[in-house]
Amino acid sequence: MAKSKREIQEINAGSMADIAFLLLIFFLVTTTMDVDTGLMRVLPPPILEDVPPPPPVKMRNVFVVLANSQDNMLVEDEYMQVEDLKDAAKEFIVGYPNNPGDERFPEFKVSEDPLIIKYFGANYPISKQIVSLQNDRGTSYQLYIAIQDQLAQAYSEVRDQVAMNQFGKKYDELKGSKSKVDNEKAKAVRKLIPQRISEAEPKEIGG
Amino acid sequence: MQIRKKGKKTVPPVSTASLPDIVFMLLFFFMVTTVMRETSLKVTHVIPKAKEVAKLERKSLVAYIHIGPPLKPLQAIMGTEPRIQLDDAFAMPSDIPTFVESVKSETNEAEVPLLTYSLKVDVKTKMGIVVDVKQELRKANALKINYSTSKIVDKAITL
Numbered sequence: 001m002a003k004s005k006r007e008i009q010e011i012n013a014g015s016m017a018d019i020a021f022l023l024l025i026f027f028l029v030t031t032t033m034d035v036d037t038g039l040m041r042v043l044p045p046p047i048l049e050d051v052p053p054p055p056p057v058k059m060r061n062v063f064v065v066l067a068n069s070q071d072n073m074l075v076e077d078e079y080m081q082v083e084d085l086k087d088a089a090k091e092f093i094v095g096y097p098n099n100p101g102d103e104r105f106p107e108f109k110v111s112e113d114p115l116i117i118k119y120f121g122a123n124y125p126i127s128k129q130i131v132s133l134q135n136d137r138g139t140s141y142q143l144y145i146a147i148q149d150q151l152a153q154a155y156s157e158v159r160d161q162v163a164m165n166q167f168g169k170k171y172d173e174l175k176g177s178k179s180k181v182d183n184e185k186a187k188a189v190r191k192l193i194p195q196r197i198s199e200a201e202p203k204e205i206g207g
Numbered sequence: 208m209q210i211r212k213k214g215k216k217t218v219p220p221v222s223t224a225s226l227p228d229i230v231f232m233l234l235f236f237f238m239v240t241t242v243m244r245e246t247s248l249k250v251t252h253v254i255p256k257a258k259e260v261a262k263l264e265r266k267s268l269v270a271y272i273h274i275g276p277p278l279k280p281l282q283a284i285m286g287t288e289p290r291i292q293l294d295d296a297f298a299m300p301s302d303i304p305t306f307v308e309s310v311k312s313e314t315n316e317a318e319v320p321l322l323t324y325s326l327k328v329d330v331k332t333k334m335g336i337v338v339d340v341k342q343e344l345r346k347a348n349a350l351k352i353n354y355s356t357s358k359i360v361d362k363a364i365t366l
Contacts, residue, residue: 016227024234031241036263038325038353043345069333137335141328142255144337145354149257156259 061106069138089154097125119188134200250275252329257356270310275329289332303343327355
């Protein structure tokens, strides 16, 4: 038996690059990298038949936004451009706690929520604000999103203001903070200014 | 004095031995940062822009509902009016409960409450069709929705 040491041939790696390129191109084609962003909303649960209707809300507590099929907007019975909605909504959400008799702004109440009492004191006035949004079937999606965005901005700016006054930090900083105390503070702010956007069942208001 | 040697100077060839490594690196980068495309779009949409946007975190827990005018080659059959696309096919608003059920059944039971339904709607769509979809989602108890929008950085609102 001839014991000959066979030389192992080296594998040719020249085509390795081609194979890798092929795989790369496959992944480039079949995958997406876009980061999805959007406005998060929670729909109201379906209406059950045996549930009594909720108690009526006083009109002065409601900030009414109407949008018609011509993409015109009526806010609290006044014609308005969508750019101005944020400031109007902010004014309404903040209200005038010092002058509760003013009919243009919502009423105030005192909360018994332990979290609010802990961070804001027992007699902190809380607005009973609700934003009501009603649109036509012919309203454009663009206007609808612009309205939703303006309202969301109004809420987040009011929250920022309150958080800044009370804790010296913006609401988002509190919410995104690692500390438990800060997160609790953010929760208190959220309870103080809940984002209440009510969407009426759509109507064909035309126009 | 002769400094240069006689004869043609040959440039050594660039070594391509590290090329596979570079390409593999690229490949792994793309494999890690991207997700598989699940559907091919049959409708076109230009997504609206907004400022107050939040990021969608877990893509495996997002179901997409596309609404917009059909692609050009399909317009001969489907027309130019905005249509709903669920998964890979055109659908009517009444198909949404079935869609929601199938999405829920494919998801881990503990994570069903975390499911988000992302509405990718063309800006020119009228609210009528969106409202129909939302009502169907409500009926199917799919309450977490997300209006897909891209973020604008400047203060102006583009209308």
